[in-house]
Amino acid sequence: xxxxxxxxxxxxxxxxxxxxxxxxxxxxxxxxxxxxxxxxxxxxxxxxxxxxxxxxxxxxxxxxxxxxxxxxxxxxxxxxxxxxxxxxxxxxxxxxxxxxxxxxxxxxxxxxxxxxxxxxxxxxxxxxxxxxxxxxxxxxxxxxxxxxxxxxxxxxxxxxxxxxxxxxxxxxxxxxxxxxxxxxxxxxxxxxxxxxxxxxxxxxxxxxxxxxxxxxxxxxxxxxxxxxxxxxxxxxxxxxxxxxxxxxxxxxxxxxxxxxxxxxxxxxxxxxxxxxxxxxxxxxxxxxxxxxxxxxxxxxxxxxxxxxxxxxxxxxxxxxxxxxxxxxxxxxxxxxxxxxxxxxxxxxxxxxxxxxxxxxxxxxxxxxxxxxxxxxxxxxxxxxxxxxxxxxxxxxxxxxxxxxxxxxxxxxxxxxxxxxxxxxxxxxxxxxxxxxxxxxxxx
Amino acid sequence: xxxxxxxxxxxxxxxxxxxxxxxxxxxxxxxxxxxxxxxxxxxxxxxxxxxxxxxxxxxxxxxxxxxxxxxxxxxxxxxxxxxxxxxxxxxxxxxxxxxxxxxxxxxxxxxxxxxxxxxxxxxxxxxxxxxxxxxxxxxxxxxxxxxxxxxxxxxxxxxxxxxxxxxxxxxxxxxxxxxxxxxxxxxxxxxxxxxxxxxxxxxxxxxxxxxxxxxxxxxxxxxxxxxxxxxxxxxxxxxxxxxxxxxxxxxxxxxxxxxxxxxxxxxxxxxxxxxxxxxxxxxxxxxxxxxxxxxxxxxxxxxxxxxxxxxxxxxxxxxxxxxxxxxxxxxxxxxxxxxxxxxxxxxxxxxxxxxxxxxxxxxxxxxxxxxxxxxxxxxxxxxxxxxxxxxxxxxxxxxxxxxxxxxxxxxxxxxxxxxxxxxxxxxxxxxxxxxxxxxxxxx
Numbered sequence: 001x002x003x004x005x006x007x008x009x010x011x012x013x014x015x016x017x018x019x020x021x022x023x024x025x026x027x028x029x030x031x032x033x034x035x036x037x038x039x040x041x042x043x044x045x046x047x048x049x050x051x052x053x054x055x056x057x058x059x060x061x062x063x064x065x066x067x068x069x070x071x072x073x074x075x076x077x078x079x080x081x082x083x084x085x086x087x088x089x090x091x092x093x094x095x096x097x098x099x100x101x102x103x104x105x106x107x108x109x110x111x112x113x114x115x116x117x118x119x120x121x122x123x124x125x126x127x128x129x130x131x132x133x134x135x136x137x138x139x140x141x142x143x144x145x146x147x148x149x150x151x152x153x154x155x156x157x158x159x160x161x162x163x164x165x166x167x168x169x170x171x172x173x174x175x176x177x178x179x180x181x182x183x184x185x186x187x188x189x190x191x192x193x194x195x196x197x198x199x200x201x202x203x204x205x206x207x208x209x210x211x212x213x214x215x216x217x218x219x220x221x222x223x224x225x226x227x228x229x230x231x232x233x234x235x236x237x238x239x240x241x242x243x244x245x246x247x248x249x250x251x252x253x254x255x256x257x258x259x260x261x262x263x264x265x266x267x268x269x270x271x272x273x274x275x276x277x278x279x280x281x282x283x284x285x286x287x288x289x290x291x292x293x294x295x296x297x298x299x300x301x302x303x304x305x306x307x308x309x310x311x312x313x314x315x316x317x318x319x320x321x322x323x324x325x326x327x328x329x330x331x332x333x334x335x336x337x338x339x340x341x342x343x344x345x346x347x348x349x350x351x352x353x354x355x356x357x358x359x360x361x362x363x364x365x366x367x368x369x370x371x372x373x374x375x376x377x378x379x380x381x382x383x384x385x386x387x388x389x390x391x392x393x394x395x396x397x398x399x400x401x402x403x404x405x406x407x408x409x410x411x412x413x414x415x416x417x418x419x420x421x422x423x424x425x426x427x428x429x430x431x432x433x434x435x436x437x438x439x440x441x442x443x
Numbered sequence: 444x445x446x447x448x449x450x451x452x453x454x455x456x457x458x459x460x461x462x463x464x465x466x467x468x469x470x471x472x473x474x475x476x477x478x479x480x481x482x483x484x485x486x487x488x489x490x491x492x493x494x495x496x497x498x499x500x501x502x503x504x505x506x507x508x509x510x511x512x513x514x515x516x517x518x519x520x521x522x523x524x525x526x527x528x529x530x531x532x533x534x535x536x537x538x539x540x541x542x543x544x545x546x547x548x549x550x551x552x553x554x555x556x557x558x559x560x561x562x563x564x565x566x567x568x569x570x571x572x573x574x575x576x577x578x579x580x581x582x583x584x585x586x587x588x589x590x591x592x593x594x595x596x597x598x599x600x601x602x603x604x605x606x607x608x609x610x611x612x613x614x615x616x617x618x619x620x621x622x623x624x625x626x627x628x629x630x631x632x633x634x635x636x637x638x639x640x641x642x643x644x645x646x647x648x649x650x651x652x653x654x655x656x657x658x659x660x661x662x663x664x665x666x667x668x669x670x671x672x673x674x675x676x677x678x679x680x681x682x683x684x685x686x687x688x689x690x691x692x693x694x695x696x697x698x699x700x701x702x703x704x705x706x707x708x709x710x711x712x713x714x715x716x717x718x719x720x721x722x723x724x725x726x727x728x729x730x731x732x733x734x735x736x737x738x739x740x741x742x743x744x745x746x747x748x749x750x751x752x753x754x755x756x757x758x759x760x761x762x763x764x765x766x767x768x769x770x771x772x773x774x775x776x777x778x779x780x781x782x783x784x785x786x787x788x789x790x791x792x793x794x795x796x797x798x799x800x801x802x803x804x805x806x807x808x809x810x811x812x813x814x815x816x817x818x819x820x821x822x823x824x825x826x827x828x829x830x831x832x833x834x835x836x837x838x839x840x841x842x843x844x845x846x847x848x849x850x851x852x853x854x855x856x857x858x859x860x861x862x863x864x865x866x867x868x869x870x871x872x873x874x875x876x877x878x879x880x881x882x883x884x885x886x
Contacts, residue, residue: 002603002625003625003628005624005625005627005628006597006603006606006607006623006624006625007597007623007624007625008595008597008598008622008623008624008636009622009623009624009627009634009635009636010622010636010637010638010639011624011639012624012636013636013638013656013659013660014638014639014642014656014659016659016660017642017655017656017658017659017660018645020655020658020659021655023645023646027645029641064628067628071627071634073660073662113645117639117641117642117645120598120639120641121597121598122603124598124599125597125598125599125600125602125603125606126602128598128599129599129600129601129602132601152451154449154450154451154564154568155451155563155564155567155568155571155766155768156567156568156571156572156763156764156766157568157572157601158572158575158600158601158602158604158605158608158609158757158762159568159569159572159601159602159603159604159605159607159608160445160449160565160568160602160604161601161602161603161604161605162601162602162604162605163449163568164449164602165601165602166601179451179452179453180449180450180451180452181448181449181450181451181452181454181455182445182446182448182449182450184448184452184514185446185448185507185510191452191514192452193451193452193453193455193456194453195453195456195457196453196454196457196560196563197769197770197780197782198472198560198563198769198770198778198780199457199460199560200780201770201773201778201779201780202461202466202470202556202560202770202773202778203466212460212463212464213456213457213460215460215463216456216457216459216460216463217456217459217460217516219516226782226783227780227781227782228780228781228782229781257782257785258782258783258784258785259782259783259784286785310763314601314757314762314763315762316762316763319601319757319758319759319762320599320753320757320759321599323598323599325598326640326641327640327641327644327645330644330645335641335644335645336644337640337641337643337644337670337671338670338671338672339640339669339670339671339700339701339702340669340701340702341701341702342700342701342729
């Protein structure tokens, strides 16, 4: 995990002030997205498990403490506190893979104020990013039902952790796997890979490259066909296939990476079928996103799978959400900020979800935790006293849960375009009353 | 550094094929950006030092090798090769902080083919992201001359490494510092911090919060004034300042984080000046980017510094560049791909930059490495046989170099809008001739 210093400087300064003041009563913070961008009809909560890992293992090393001391301005009391720092609070959170909306707490931390405050920056850093990517990936999954979908984004993901978390979040949201080897190693995600243009270029002839690659990866290799001329390459594969078959190698598929995918897809399919290679799959990549995939499929392109890279790993149309972590209660008193355009609902909250008779989600109510819910409550206790209350779900379990969540969405929300009827999230009357009460009491 | 498995699966498969074929002659790959997005008139090369660190330290651990073996499909020859794997090649690169353009190699790797190919994914992952952020940060720096600029983006950066690399790249490009403590620890970047809304909210009164914070951070604290009512908070600070002064504490400034910054900035400045606090600085934050900052300054807002978060750390208007790493030569023969819309110039190249009489950059020529240059050659040798040829420049040196680079840009390129006259990058006649020759020889 990352260094305990992976936080904003002000967290340390505020911590020092809280210690000086003896302000260590219980605080509750909630992490939520203030509003949905028009490009998203829903979000998929993700990164909860890495957030819990962070809270369970957070500690300062000797080197980090010495560095802090050398900076000056930090009191011995603070340094002693940090030396012993462990997160001992409680966490309620949505299950990984839950479909969620603006204003709904995804994760709620209840702990002594200094702890609950300190963990803000990294909690947001983890949960914001994975939620961002799972939400993007879910759109790709909905745009390409039944297709093989592979995360190809590592090279343009924003650094190492982004690549790994993007592979994880997209697999959880329904992708088939990733090309990033370390994501297989770290998270057990299925790995897929083909070959690069440079491999073809390095060989004196394209057919030599195909042969060498197939022999090195005899388990249904996928051959890249657009380095020089797509259709000519496919004709070479048709001629090569019987030779390889004699060596016991069955070519698995071809990959298109440039040009008009609908046009090339149809031409390649015809060449393969005519050449007796009807079982070969066509895999496409190259600056794809959910809209482009939907267009290609709508144009009737006979494509069996897609590699999605940059647009997925950077969520390129919406590279950030308005995710925040806000104090809702301290020492038993509800709190809110009223900053222009950024006011929050005070108090400790719960999300109560209603379903229709067909089991589709119908609307949510954000309410006080103490209020009753005749539907499903989305925030569940997952950490008590700094320890998980149950083992983490496996990634496969979260993936299955997410698929069920996506399956329960109304059709209007499953489309790529902005829903004519956005999902209804009510704010309960008790919550509104509490906000008025808090405002009346705050200077 | 990240795991050696932080790569695309196909790099391992291709490596196996190269070993099986005995294809280990010298290859040259170049890393470059295919085209500039309309939102960028230039790029700033960054991440070179982390790329060299990666190459110098790349090695597989026993755990990683065992995991690979368990996957099946990898030969013992490959596993033995990986066990001994070290990068032994040469690197030429632009100096960190160099202004650059489309089609220009930023970094060039010359090594035995299996090595040069294998390092592709992580090299791109490092250099693409830091170049992306340095290029974005440079625009902010040009939009806010003389202002204090602080990276506030950690919480919505794409994971841990993105936050750290964004702090580094933006500081290199001219930011004053960052709020991310670990970036101070890791890279020695100056740290800045104020206070959060939750700190104010947790206190029963705003003035108690200001007092407590100032006492915990007596070195010119910056107080956040928009939690409830901006102007009312500033009036409280005017009243509080003399009390704190008696304790030896001088308030450094105030931070605005919401509402119309020009309107509040002027009102706050007037209140502070009238209250005898003319020396207090006004710092602004809240969904800022270079365009918003330019607007605020153009509206005459008396703001001394800006915190830039999400838009900087995600380069939100352009969250990825079309950065690629392509084989240009193998075994002494130039190579190129001809894929539709993605063709590359073959051969080992150099960038020759011309300046006008005032020392401003005038145009570049991408040419064969062997061609003469009557200007400045941008690619310099920085690694030989897997070792740096000289110690890494300090971040301060790179920052000064970058400032000089930005200072040498023509005015048209320094503006935020798309330059009417894009920077001229010529392709040399010898390079064009080589491309024709390679095409004639490739099947």
